Amino acid sequence: MKPAPFSYSRPTTLDEALASLAADPDAKVLAGGQSLVPLLSMRLAAPSALVDINAVPDLDHVRTDEKGVRVGALARHAAVLADPEARRVQPLVSLALQRVAHPTIRNRGTTVGSLVHADASAEMPVVLVLLGGSITAASVAGTRTIEAADLYVGPLESTLRHDEIATEAFFPALPGDAGVAFDEIARRHGDYALCGVAAVVRADEAGSITSVRAGYLSVSDLPTVVDLSEAFAAGTLDDASLDAAADLALASLDPAADIHATADYRAHLARVLTKRVVRQAHDDCTARREGDA
Amino acid sequence: MTTKLFGQAVQRVEDDRLLRGQGQYTDDLMPGALHAAVLRSPHAHARILAIDVDAVLDVEGVVAVYTHEDLVGAMAEPLPLLIPHPTLTHGRTQYALARDEINYVGEAIAMVVAVDRYVAEDAVDRIRVDYDVLPPVVGIENARDGDLLVHDDVPGNRAARMEQQVGDAEAAIAAAPHRLSLDLQVERSACMPMEGRATLARWDTDSRRMQVWTSTQTSTGVRAAVASKLGLDLGQVDVITPDVGGGFGVKIVHPWPEELLVPMAARALGRPVKFIEDRREHFISSAHERGQLQHVDVGFDDDGRLLGLSVQFWHDNGAYTPYGLIVPIITSTQLLGPYKPDNYKVVFDSLYTNTVIVTPYRGAGRPQGVYAMERTMDAIAAYLGKDRTEVRAANFIQPDEFPYDHGLLFQDGRPLIYDSGDYPASLEKLKALVDWDDFERIRDEARAEGRKVGIGIACYVEGTGVGPYEGGHVHVETSGKVKVSTGLTSQGQGHQTAFAQIVADELGVPFEDVEVVTGDTRRSPYSVGTFASRAAVMSGSAIALAARKTREKVLRIAADALETTPEDLEIVNGVVQVKGAPGSRIELGTIAVLSNPLRYAFDEASKAATQFVVGDPSKPPVAEDDEPGLEGKDFYSPPRSTFANGMHAVVVETDPETAEITILRYAVVHDCGNLINPLIVEGQVHGGVAQGVGGALYERMAYNEHGQLENASFMDFLMPYVSEVPKRIEIDHLETPSPLNPLGLKGAGEAGVIPSAAVFASAIEDAEGFPITSMPISPSELFALRLHHEQKLQEGPHA
Incomplete structure (x- = not known):
């Protein structure tokens, strides 16, 4: 459980970090290290170099305005979770962060690191996709924005290039007519979920549902978002519409078996959680509207 | 009078040091030592055609590499078969480094020694092995x-078949008014x-001595093995057990290949060498336990009383049998628990598989036996429509039947005779503790809220304190x-505290003045080890006897000095005084001075023992039947094991939608004889219950068909977190002292884990209304069982 040899640098500017990455196609960025370090120790990854960005200034911000929440590459999960403005502007981010592993891991792990690790069993990638967020990617060639919808292309595979550093993630604010919820089922507290669901429900001023979208983790190769609005075309939520929504969701998912759960059980959980989470998001939507009134 | 410490909840003296990170584990010692890393088999079953280590020595920092070819003499022979048994007709053990065949993923093939573990692992990656892969x-x-x-x-993969029988079980079952059969799996x-695992060795070239520090449950066992395998005299080898970060059975197995290879390399290289096992290695190259298939046939009367019980089981012993048949023998005998079937037959096959070896893990075969018996009790109760506790009570050995002889041979080769217990009293305590008789009301209330709850019960008897x-x-x-x-080792149990309590009481000295050393062959060359919940019974008794001898000598010397008789003396707080006349007194330290007649005074106090000060010039300074110094030494060797017992109850909730299983209450009634320190x-019960929750609801070894362990990390092997174990474990004690030892002790180390699989199966079955026959159980499996039983109901009884 000792990593293979690698070289290590700890640049103190972003340009220096980007130059190091550009110089070595086999180098990896080290931020919180909560996924990378175990992979190194088990020799499942053996990069030639680690570019430790922890000494790069001005990357640990959590900035909030009416548009949304901007999270810097070095902002720890715990810092984002503790930020009251972030919670107010986009409550789904903190709802999901509460379910990311354990406090010790959230103290070191970074939200942006989790996003670009591109694990379909992780909470934050699917939240970013569901909310229509984006990341900012920097390289020696310049800076670009990658929309969440374009970010994930395969298991642990994103469109972030090896010479790029994701410097910031952007989670759009919750619209005034929307409510959110998140839930997941894991074998042990804090484990990767067997299945997790995030939902955004929107309704008009009369309370008639206008849109229902749900994001799924651990039941597909990619963080998957399904538009369930069609099941609520009547504008109301009841057992029948929830059942229809679950049917709709399952048609878009591809749960797989592993040593912890059969595919059938995962599909069952996706069904149960779809109904549970959409109902909660609808309740949240109603509460927010009535709270505003 | 000094306050009696025996029975007091004295805070553990170990904790302050260990919790501050000041423990000294093997890896903390000799930071400059060379490090060993081991090449382990990637295949479950293969022949080794060739091993090429040429590329290894090119790695900077590599000092040596060893394969089987480099082993000489006894080192080149298979590892010892520690506990032979007449029915173990096909016992097999591995080599320290594989010779020409490997039989599980993780088996040691080569060892590299380098300046550090990083370099050693780099070098291991460069070893090339040609395998002829065989089907596993x-x-x-x-x-x-x-x-x-x-x-x-080994035809049929059968290492052993063993059978024991009392009465005629098959005839009794055939003649019984009711019969049931169960097929079970663990x-x-x-x-x-x-x-x-961790081993550090240093060979002193000047004194030609081998010193080994190893994370073991038996320092004397390792010492004997090292001496024997390396061709050293026993007197040349010291084995010292530093702090050990848990054992739970896996470290009673010895010698592990590395426990021999590291001393071998240290001697060959003339430099200290250490091996520190990593977690993946622990999963794939240390020991596992518990895997069994069981078939039970039982005949019983209208009250649920057992008339005949016949059990056959198939025990997975893994690739080799270094620890003999201890685990299945324990299953086959401890299965009986607190019950007395008049006719009992048990047959087991111990079978080889291409997987990691199976040796005792806390509970050591008992969890499986208790599971078989308690599943049977629940099945009888369900069949007769009786309360599960009534059926159990109908079968209990009664308090006036002790000592109770089952007519079987136990794991120590001695008769299975229970020494003490009061099972009806234990059951009453448990029922009161968990509100057993009130549960139907709780169930109804839950049902009204759309919730499913169930209660389970399981009883066990645990043979503890085995000799020699x-x-x-x-x-x-x-x-x-x-x-x-004392020679046996400590791996976190609190021996320093418990043994000091005993000595402080026996000798009348302050607790703080007693220091206890365990597992150091320089101090205690004769010892067996820490396993089978035996430390308190065995070493506690031996230490008490040694302290009593010391006390006798103290009183004898003090009586001389104070010109009185020993009977008139007492020892209070480290001072010997005349009863009723505390002014006439002498300190224990002064008696120690007087016990050692001196020629030379080395300090003020010792002048009192010099030749012109004390002694009758007409007699030898040390009497013929005496020794200098104030010491007491004794051994305790019991006629047979003690038998602790207990009963657990658990209340679970099973989610009607997700099949998640939640523990609502966990209650334990426990009888380990007299308690030294509650x-x-x-703490032992808490830890055992936590491990039991793991074994019942979370943990398994996920071998695939190729013999690859798919969950060899803590990410996928689901050891419960603190969030998965009950927040509160309700405990009540019953103390039925053992008549077999001077302190009335029975063991407590394994108790908490023994009934877990049984008690959770019982509770989940109660919540769900269909039989649970395979443990552990996950929500995914419970979900599948629900579907299966719904389908069966829809198909009707004749489908």
Whole structure:
């Protein structure tokens, strides 16, 4: 459980970090290290170099305005979770962060690191996709924005290039007519979920549902978002519409078996959680509207 | 009078040091030592055609590499078969480094020694091995079928078949008014101590001595093995057990290949060498336990009383049998629990598979036996429509029947005779503790809320304190401080605390003045080890006897000095005084001075023992039947094991939608005889219950058909977190002292884990209304069972 040899640098500017990455196609960025370090120790990854960005200034911000929440590459999960403005502007981010592993891991792990690790069993990638967020990617060639919808292309595979550093993630604010919820089922507290669901429900001023979208983790190769609005075309939520929504969701998912759960059980959980989470998001939507009134 | 410490909840003296990170584990010692890393087999079953180590020595920092070719003499022979048994007709053990065949993923093939572990692992990656890969035998059914063999010369993969019988079980079952059959399954788990295996060795070229520090449960066992395998005299080898970060059974197995290879390399290289096992290695190259298939036939009367019980089981012993048949023998005998079937027959096959070896893990075969018996009790109750506790009570051995002889041979080769217990009283305590009789009301309330709850019960008897012996040595220094040594090892149990309590009481000295050393062959060369919940019974008794001898000598010397008789003296707080006349007194340290006639005074106090000061010039300074110094030494060797017992109840909730299983209450009634320290005993129960929750609801060894362990990390092997174990464990004690030892002790170390699989199966079955026959159980499996039973209901009884 000792990593293979690698070289290590700890640049103190972003340009220096980007130059190091550009110089070595086999180098990896080290931020919180909560996924990378175990992979190194088990020799499942053996990069030639680690570019430790922890000494790069001005990357640990959590900035909030009416548009949304901007999270810097070095902002720890715990810092984002503790930020009251972030919670107010986009409550789904903190709802999901509460379910990311354990406090010790959230103290070191970074939200942006989790996003670009591109694990379909992780909470934050699917939240970013569901909310229509984006990341900012920097390289020696310049800076670009990658929309969440374009970010994930395969298991642990994103469109972030090896010479790029994701410097910031952007989670759009919750619209005034929307409510959110998140839930997941894991074998042990804090484990990767067997299945997790995030939902955004929107309704008009009369309370008639206008849109229902749900994001799924651990039941597909990619963080998957399904538009369930069609099941609520009547504008109301009841057992029948929830059942229809679950049917709709399952048609878009591809749960797989592993040593912890059969595919059938995962599909069952996706069904149960779809109904549970959409109902909660609808309740949240109603509460927010009535709270505003 | 000094306050009696025996029975008091004394805070553990170990904790302050250990919790501050000031423990000294093997890896903390000799930071400059060379490090060993081991090449382990990537295949479950293969022949080794060639090993090429040429590329290894090119790695900077590599000092040596060893394969089987480099082993000489006894080192080149298979590892010892520690516990032979007449029915173990096909026992097999591995080589320290594989010779020409490997039989599980993780088996040691080569060892590299380098300046550090990083370099050693880099070098291991460069070893090239040509394998002829063979089809592996994975799973008990495949082993039993015998189509493929693990060892070519072991037909049917059967290491042993053993049978014991009392009465005529088959005839009794045939004649019984009611009969049932059950097929049951228990999967593998493992000990998983926080500290894996670890060995450090130093060869002193000047004095030609080998010193070994190893994370073991038996320092004397390792010492004998090292001496024997390396061709050294026993007197040349010291084995010292530093702090050990948990054992739970896996470290009673010895010698592990590395426990021999590291000393071998240290001697060859003339430099200290250490091996520190990592977690993946622990999963794939240390030991597992628990995997069994069981078939039970039982005949009983209208009250649920057992008339005949016949059990056959198939035990997965993994690739080799270094620890003999201890685990299945324990299953086959401890299965009986607190019950007395008049006619009992048990047959087991111990079978080879191409997986990690199976040796005792806390509970050691008992969890499986208790599971078989308690599943049977529940099945009888369900069949007769009786309360589950009534059926159990109908079968209990009664308090006036002790000592109770089952007519079987136990794991120590001695008769299975229970020494003490009061099972009806234990059951009453448990029912009161968990509100058993009120549960139907709780169930109805839950049902009204759309919730499903169930209650389970399981009873066990645990043979503890097995022989052959342990020793105690008590030495009073001239400072009055008391130094105690016992040979068995500590891996976190609180021996320093418990043994010091015993000595403080026996000798009348302050607790703080007693220091206890364990597991150091320089201090205690004769010892057996720490396993089978035996430390308190064995070493506790031996230390008490040694302290009593010391006390006798103290009183004899003091009586001379104070010109009185020993009977008139007492020892209070480290001072000997005349009863009723505390002014006439002498300190224990002074007695230690007087016990050692001196020619030379080395300090003020010792002048009192010099030749012109004391002694009758007409007699030898040391009497013929006496020794200098104030020491007491004794050994305790019991006629047979003690038998602790207990009963657990658990209330679970099963989610009607997600099949998640939540523990609502967990209650334990426990009888380990007299309690030395209730805090330590309850800690043992808590830890055992936590491990039991793991074994019942979370942990398994996920071997695939190729013999690859798919969950060899803490990410996928689901050891419960603190969030998964009950927040509160309700405990009540019953103390029925053992008549077999001077302190009335029975063991407590394994108790908490023994009934777990049984009690959870019982509770989940109660919540769900269909039989649970395979443990552990996950929500995914419970979900599948629900679907299966719904389908069966829809198909109707004749489908």
